[in-house]
Amino acid sequence: MSLLPFLADRIREAGFSCLRCGSCCRETEPGSNLVMVGHEEISDIMEHTGLSFGEIAEPYPDRILEGDLDYTFGWVLRRTGDRCRFLDESSCQIYPVRPWICRTYPFVFDENGLTIHPCEGTGQNVGSGDAEKIAQDICRRYAYEQEQDEKIRAIVRSGTIPAGRPVVIDAEGIKDYHG
Ligand code: SF4
Known part of the structure; x- marks a missing residue:
């Protein structure tokens, strides 16, 4: 069975309907609402909101310190x-351009398979066609993350991380850290 129907079947089995509770957009335990975002996703939000890159995203908070190197990988929503x-009461202000993570939560697919995070929406009836739609978004998200990760690995392999100042490594290159 190919990936898409496999995921759609698992989603139907688990059941899911978003209850618009906003719980996944709030920090219920340390880092629980960190939303990783790539440049394309940030660009879409910039276009939709008129906000600047720095008003939307900040560096992923866990910095890696190795000798004179101080770096982190990628960006998260502020x-x-x-x-x-972007959470307004319990609704998303950028719903049409929300990141992949938000579109596919509580389902996460990676090299370890499908993980279903705790969510009040699981066990609910899945609307007609919704399992396929979520499965498509999961596949797109996985392909996007694989592409981003490969670009980042190539930058790390190139050994060009500058010493003596904090930087962010993302799929487009090495940027100065600004919190
Ligand atoms: S972008 Fe929207 S859906 Fe995603 S965490 Fe923020 S408020 Fe929630």
């Missing part, structure tokens, strides 16, 4: 207190 900055 948060205000314990909430995603």
